[in-house]
Amino acid sequence: MRVVVAAPQVPFVRGGAEVMADDLVGALRARGHEAELVTVPFKWYPEARVLDQAFLWRLVDLTESDGRPIDRVIATKFPAYCVRHPNKVAWVLHQFRQAYDYDRTDLGQYDESPFDRATRQAVARLDAVALGEARRVFATSRNVADRLQRFNGIEAELLPHPPQALDYRTAEPEGFVFSVGRLDRAKRLDLLIEAARREPSLRVVVAGAGPDEQRLRSLANGNVEFVGRVDETQLADLYARCSAVFYAPVDEDFGMVPYEAFLAEKPVLTTTDAGGPLEVVHDRQTGLVVAPDASELARGAAYLAAHVDEAKAWGRAGRALAERVTWDACVDALLG
Amino acid sequence: MRVAYYSPLPPSRSGIADYSALLLPALRERVEVVVAEPGKRAPAADVALYHVGNDPDAHGWIVDALDERPGVVVLHEYVLHHLIAGMTIGRGNGRGYLDAMERELGVAGRLLGLGVLDNLLPLLWETQPERFPLSGLVLDRASGLIVHSHYVGERARRAGYGGRIWQIPHPAWPMHDVTPAGDVNGEPLIGCFGFLNMNKRIPELLRAFAAFRRDRPGARLLLAGAAGERFDVTRRLERLGLTEGVERLDYVPEERMWSLMAACDVLVNLRYPTMGETSGSVIRGLSLGKPLVVSDVGWFSELPDDVALKVPVDEVEVEVLQAALEVATDHGAALGAFARTYVEREHALPRVAAAYVDALETAAGGDAVDDAVLWRIAEAAAEVGIDDVQALAQAARASGIVS
Numbered sequence: 001m002r003v004v005v006a007a008p009q010v011p012f013v014r015g016g017a018e019v020m021a022d023d024l025v026g027a028l029r030a031r032g033h034e035a036e037l038v039t040v041p042f043k044w045y046p047e048a049r050v051l052d053q054a055f056l057w058r059l060v061d062l063t064e065s066d067g068r069p070i071d072r073v074i075a076t077k078f079p080a081y082c083v084r085h086p087n088k089v090a091w092v093l094h095q096f097r098q099a100y101d102y103d104r105t106d107l108g109q110y111d112e113s114p115f116d117r118a119t120r121q122a123v124a125r126l127d128a129v130a131l132g133e134a135r136r137v138f139a140t141s142r143n144v145a146d147r148l149q150r151f152n153g154i155e156a157e158l159l160p161h162p163p164q165a166l167d168y169r170t171a172e173p174e175g176f177v178f179s180v181g182r183l184d185r186a187k188r189l190d191l192l193i194e195a196a197r198r199e200p201s202l203r204v205v206v207a208g209a210g211p212d213e214q215r216l217r218s219l220a221n222g223n224v225e226f227v228g229r230v231d232e233t234q235l236a237d238l239y240a241r242c243s244a245v246f247y248a249p250v251d252e253d254f255g256m257v258p259y260e261a262f263l264a265e266k267p268v269l270t271t272t273d274a275g276g277p278l279e280v281v282h283d284r285q286t287g288l289v290v291a292p293d294a295s296e297l298a299r300g301a302a303y304l305a306a307h308v309d310e311a312k313a314w315g316r317a318g319r320a321l322a323e324r325v326t327w328d329a330c331v332d333a334l335l336g
Numbered sequence: 337m338r339v340a341y342y343s344p345l346p347p348s349r350s351g352i353a354d355y356s357a358l359l360l361p362a363l364r365e366r367v368e369v370v371v372a373e374p375g376k377r378a379p380a381a382d383v384a385l386y387h388v389g390n391d392p393d394a395h396g397w398i399v400d401a402l403d404e405r406p407g408v409v410v411l412h413e414y415v416l417h418h419l420i421a422g423m424t425i426g427r428g429n430g431r432g433y434l435d436a437m438e439r440e441l442g443v444a445g446r447l448l449g450l451g452v453l454d455n456l457l458p459l460l461w462e463t464q465p466e467r468f469p470l471s472g473l474v475l476d477r478a479s480g481l482i483v484h485s486h487y488v489g490e491r492a493r494r495a496g497y498g499g500r501i502w503q504i505p506h507p508a509w510p511m512h513d514v515t516p517a518g519d520v521n522g523e524p525l526i527g528c529f530g531f532l533n534m535n536k537r538i539p540e541l542l543r544a545f546a547a548f549r550r551d552r553p554g555a556r557l558l559l560a561g562a563a564g565e566r567f568d569v570t571r572r573l574e575r576l577g578l579t580e581g582v583e584r585l586d587y588v589p590e591e592r593m594w595s596l597m598a599a600c601d602v603l604v605n606l607r608y609p610t611m612g613e614t615s616g617s618v619i620r621g622l623s624l625g626k627p628l629v630v631s632d633v634g635w636f637s638e639l640p641d642d643v644a645l646k647v648p649v650d651e652v653e654v655e656v657l658q659a660a661l662e663v664a665t666d667h668g669a670a671l672g673a674f675a676r677t678y679v680e681r682e683h684a685l686p687r688v689a690a691a692y693v694d695a696l697e698t699a700a701g702g703d704a705v706d707d708a709v710l711w712r713i714a715e716a717a718a719e720v721g722i723d724d725v726q727a728l729a730q731a732a733r734a735s736g737i738v739s
Contacts (some may be wrong), residue, residue, distance in 0.1 A: 048705045055713060055732065055735065113337075113701070114382045114383070114700035114704070115701040115704050115705060116701070117337050117697035118697055118700060118704065119701070119705050120697070121694055121698040122705055122706075122737075122738070122739070124694070
């Protein structure tokens with residue numbers, strides 16, 4: 001089949017969604033399909049600009065390319081799933097959350113003015129149209145599927161995706177909690193940094209960069225090491241050597257980090273309000289789930305450091321869980 | 337965002353007052369609402385919401401306010417002839433009535449109106465209002481419409497309404513423990529609630545019930561509701577020999593109505609002609625999980641087939657109605673279970689209130705958002721020589737980007 005993977009692109013930003021789209025293209029090609037990634041830059045502000053950007057996708061013609069038909073379009077995120085195609089499949093990593101669960105929170109974008117309220121409604125209306133056109137709608141996590149149901153009345157099938165391909169391995173834990181990801185407020189790294197301030201024995205290594213980096217650095221004490229962006233080799237190495245992986249965004253869609261930690265046989269330290277991660281991080285089975293509070297996190301990290309064998313067992317249980325999710329199964333579902 | 341809310345409210349004895357009493361608290365949890373009052377200054381707000389029904393006493397002042405300031409109209413029924421007649425002839429403004437008739441039917445309408453004013457024709461709002469809905473005056477001032485049924489939305493579209501239309505179900509009352517009234521009984525007990533008149537097909541119901549009762553002598557029919565002026569229920573009962581089998585109650589307060597409904601085995605709510613209205617009584621019955629028999633018209637037709645038995649209005653209406661009473665009696669539990677599931681899913685109050693907020697937010701700011709988006713699209717198009725703004729707007733609308 002000739003398959004287009006449609007995904008938005010925020011220039012100069014690369015995260016889990018971009019890795020997932022690339023990996024999907026790779027998995028399709030590995031199965032003998034012609035696959036191509038199609039992206040359009042995405043800027044969602046100011047005011048109603050998000051709708052202009054969606055309109056760009058409505059104008060993109062992916063019915064054929066160079067005189068030959070494109071058999072299927074797999075779209076991963078808003079506004080890419082606004083693209084029109086008779087065989088469109090939406091594999092939703094997340095919607096435009098500012099219009100939904102982020103609305104009226106610190107992470108929201110729209111105020112109480114009639115203009116902003118109506119913009120938010122227009123996004124919801126567009127989602128109904130765009131996802132309604134799809135022959136199938138998948139969600140990468142139960143959390144995302146629940147939001148689609150709650151906000152849009154759309155039933156989505158659950159289809160988690162494997163994490164990025166790394167040279168996953170495990171090594172003896174060296175006593176630090178590892179965090180990787182874009183440094184923005186939604187990832188809530190300040191909780192872990194505050195935990196490190198309260199618990200002098202807690203060592204933290206933070207990989208990644210982002211708009212919140214300066215603030216986070218200013219909050220950190222000597223227990224927290226920022227290593228910036230890391231390459232795949234360094235990342236696999238940090239996963240292998242850490243004692244546990246911290247991952248606790250607010251009501252996260254899913255995120256690849258827990259699966260990556262599990263493939264390195266590391267337990268995940270998360271919070272009760274983390275959303276999607278809770279679908280795989282089960283308290284005292286594959287990690288620790290604590291209240292979203294720095295003291296609780298400090299206590300959790302201390303527990304993991306003091307109970308190394310238990311932590312290893314939880315990591316191994318996580319690995320068994322992560323290995324069940326394969327690209328083959330994803331490709332079968334998406335092209336089925 | 338602030339909403340100015342225009343509606344009759346209790347103690348006004350109308351279905352729309354009950355509706356607003358139910359909806360308002362749920363709406364206030366989601367958006368700032370200021371309730372407008374008759375005779376007082378219009379409240380400042382981002383958008384106004386007008387509940388319009390057919391009773392000129394309850395809704396005349398609301399349509400006056402709508403005339404002053406366009407807004408979102410909740411069209412509780414499509415036929416508004418009685419309302420318009422009350423607001424024109426009833427206020428000594430016969431000319432206004434003629435204008436309304438002319439708007440609807442052209443010169444023929446004006447001539448018919450003249451016939452009514454000169455007492456040469458019967459009062460159209462009493463004899464055949466469904467033929468002359470006179471809803472155009474309200475539609476003209478509505479910046480958006482909220483309807484409860486596809487039927488009313490379609491009629492508005494057919495009448496040329498081009499604005500936004502939202503179809504929002506009638507909310508269901510949150511269920512609480514209802515103790516069935518102990519002072520009514522029957523085996524089975526059939527209940528019919530609401531204003532009693534020809535439109536409610538009471539003569540047909542009485543004839544069907546008389547036939548139904550021949551095989552089930554323990555059956556009783558409870559008729560609860562005020563009767564129309566020229567509708568003598570007692571005489572009809574005597575003529576059909578039904579004085580024994582029928583319990584007649586006048587207007588009953590809300591709590592009493594719930595307990596009476598809960599005591600019934602089957603509820604009947606017939607209608608023809610329909611004015612496009614929904615029925616709060618039907619929603620109450622569904623909430624109670626009662627098997628329901630309705631006429632196959634308007635909003636009632638849109639109820640799912642497994643929650644209500646629908647009786648077509650035709651030459652065998654009475655016979656089909658009798659059969660429906662049999663089926664509803666014998667399969668009441670299954671029908672009632674479907675009814676309750678349906679109403680909890682589709683008519684849940686939080687869901688309805690959220691749909692109202694969605695509609696009001698779009699109504700208040702949607703045009704400005706559309707303009708902003710279309711402006712930028714048009715600007716980009718103009719730079720490559722495309723300046724047909726209408727076509728661009730149409731393309732954006734077709735693609736779902738603007739509404």
